[in-house]
Amino acid sequence: MENVGYFAPSDVGQALELLAEQGSKATVLAGGTDLVPAINYYSLWPENLIFIGALGLDYIKEEGGKLLIGSGATWTQILEDPLVAEKAPALAQAARQGGSVATRNAGTVGGNLANASPAADLTVILLALEAEVLLKSSAGKRTVALKDFFTGPGETVMNDDELLMEVQIPLPAGSAAFQKLGRRKAMTLSVVNAGVKLNLDGDTCSGACIALGAMAPTPLRCSAAEEMLVGKKLDAALIAECAAAAVAAGSPIDDQRASAWYRTKAGTAIVARALAQAAGIGG
Amino acid sequence: MKKRGKAMSLVLHPTGNKGAGDPSQAAIALRPDGTFTLIIGTADLGQGSNTILRQFAADALDVPIENISVNNQAGNVAPICTGSFASRVTLIDPHAVVNAADDLKDKVVNWAAGMWEVAPEAVTWADNSVFVEGDEEKTMTMTEVGEGVVGSAELMIGTGAWYPAPFTEHDPETGAMESVGAISFGCAVVEVEVDTETGLIDVLSVIQVWELGKAVNPLTCKQQINGGLSVGLGFALAESCHPYYPDAAHAVEHLTDYYVPTFADYPAEISHGIEEVPHPAGVKGAKGFSEGSSTVPISAIISAVHDATGVWITEVPLTPEVVLKALEA
Incomplete structure (x- = not known):
């Protein structure tokens, strides 16, 4: 270099x-x-x-009904922040499982999004939390929903002159959960990961977001599976059916970490576990 | 669903390549301050050979271990060690060290006898000194010996070697060969938890028991068992360069995708047992064992997965993918 x-x-x-x-x-x-x-x-x-580490973009605050996280906030900040723990604990849960202490101390939420890895951990839970990103350029600014942000592996809608400034999570952030499957218990990239957010009215689901990672060229929202839950009482059978539908939206590949076959099988289990966790069902 | 299983495995672990001759050498130099440098060619890659060979040298010279330093890095002059492999160093190298100590003692005793004009047989080497029994005039601490040797234009280096047996060929008729120096006996008992939906295996606890002749350093023996287990976990569960072998697709290029276990993957419960039956081929009955501590858990893990799931998996590593495929079959 x-x-x-x-x-x-x-x-x-x-x-x-x-x-x-x-x-x-x-x-x-x-x-x-x-x-x-x-x-x-x-x-x-x-x-x-x-x-961009000297721009003061490492804040985490609540403003206007949203949790605002500066793009320079590190994984460690996110997993230790009391506001995140209170308002979006599933995000902290995901941050805790990423990389090593050293990479969590250095890596940022903005980097995790802008790098646009299909397997990124913070990305998949933020996608489920219906987060938006604030992009700025010298010409102006715009807000893009994460579901519209990714266009391919390593590719986003960001223009060359734009900087990812902030992640905005609408509050309340429902009942959310993150599940990750790696090849070992720590320091491992996700073979498949899932983030879910449920809005629960008693034991009836009034809204659902299901996001999947490492199952397609981009992190994925599974709208068909989400619709299966709305207006329904969640139980194990419905969760299993919904998890299968979520994974069916993917188009996984074989790589060093796992085969497409494995991702489909184990991914179904991971989505089901995330849904059960968010719904407070089972152990 | 998570299913638990337990199993035990037993291993006979060969130590030393008797059939290959398997020589080692050592030298011990007396320094002007009366301390000693043990010079060896043995690579200590963390197994603790520097520690135990220093123990053997201190014991053979009857001096405090603090008075022995080890140099195993003088590659251009170092005595030969065939290598740190075949769990051979603990079995072979101590013989060379003891021979080097005896040679050095002979040289020093002869030198002192000359100084004192007595027969060498009259000089005793003991307690970090040399002396003539019953003659208070004729006694020197090792510090005095070190200084005196320099002053009389001598260099005291004892050398020793050990060659357990000449290289042996296979018997042309039977194929038999006396190939190993000794055998150590190991046992592992493991408990695993298998996640039947993801194929992940959690090794919950491991007990290893080893019969290793003589535990020269019990602490490093336990550390070797711990380290061996870590290697064995990687071998059993994760480490693979060709995840789709024999298909070469997606060969692993970086450590990012080569899964060495982390501490998080290590079992929460580990216990060790050490049994000592002195082996006639080793100094003080010592023989090697510790590479075996990496192999013995593997078959126990495979058997424990069978105990948990009823399925025998006969390839390693038992990656989540391999396990899930086997459970589906």
Whole structure:
């Protein structure tokens, strides 16, 4: 890696100007936990790195009926934050299961989203929580729902001059749960993961969001499966049927971590467990 | 659903390649301050060979272990050790160390006898000193010996080697061969929990018991069992370069996808048992064992999965995928 330009703007305005000037020649660096391995494995040769860790984007706060998380907030911040624990505990649950202590200390929520890995852990629970992202450029800003954010592996709707500023989670965040299946108990990428959010009216479901990771080119919302639950009383049989429908929305592949066959089988179990956990059914 | 099972496995673990000759060498130098440097070519990759060979040297020289330092990094002059493999070092190397100690003692005793003008047989080496029994004039601490040796233009290095047996060929008629120096006996008892919906195996507890001749250092023996278990867990459950073998697709290129167990994967309960039956081929009855602590849990895990699920899986690693396929079959 030679002759790489390195910029460390100290405010958002400067950062957006740099992005506008450099366009596709700029690579945004936050925690570096995805970027640095990509450079080390020679799959990425950045021309210019723009470090955004000094922009003050590491806040977590509640405002206007939403939980607002700055894109620079780390996994560790999220899993330790009392507001997250109170308002969106499933997000903390997902943060706790990502990477190692070192990567959680460095990696950021914005990076997890912008990297657009189909298997990303924070991403899948945020998708279930119906989160939106605030994007800014020197020309303006816009808000995009996460379900419309991902366009392919490593690809999003973000333009080259846009910076992911903030994640916005609508509150209340329902009864949510995250389940992850890796190849070992820690320091493992997800073979399949699932996030669910249920709105419960007594024991009847009045709304459901089901998100699946590592089952398609992008993190997936499973709308057909979601609709199966609305207006129904949740029980084990319905959950099993719904989990199968959710996984049927995927198009998994074989890779180093697991086969498509395995992802489908085990993914069904994972979705069912997330649903049961969110519904408070079983152990 | 989660199902639990228990099983035991037994292993005979060969220690030392008798059939290959299997030589080791050692040297011990007396330094001017009266301490000693044990010079060996033995690679200590964490198994504790530096520790136990230092123990053997201190014991053979009858000096405090603090007075022995170890140098196993002088590659251009080091004595030969065939290698840290075949669980051979504990069985073979101590012989070379003891021989080097005896050689050094002979040299020092001869030198002292010359200084004192007495027969070497009259000089005793004991308690970190040399002396002539009953003659208070003729006694030197090892520090005095170290200084004196330098002053009389001597260099005291004892050398020793050990060669258990010449290289042996297979018997052309029967194929028989006396191939191993000794055998250690191991046993593992494990309890597992199998998640029948995901294929994940949780190893809940492991007991290992080893008959290892003589536990030269009981603490490092236990640590070896712990480390061996970690290797065995990876072997049994996770580590694979070709997850779709014999298909070479999706070969693993990075440690990101090569699953060495973490502490989180380690069983919550581990216990060790050590049994000592001195082996005639080892110094003080010691023989190696610890590579076996990585193999013996594997078959116990496979059997425990059978106990839990009723299904025999005959390939390793038992990845979640392998387990789930077997349960479906």
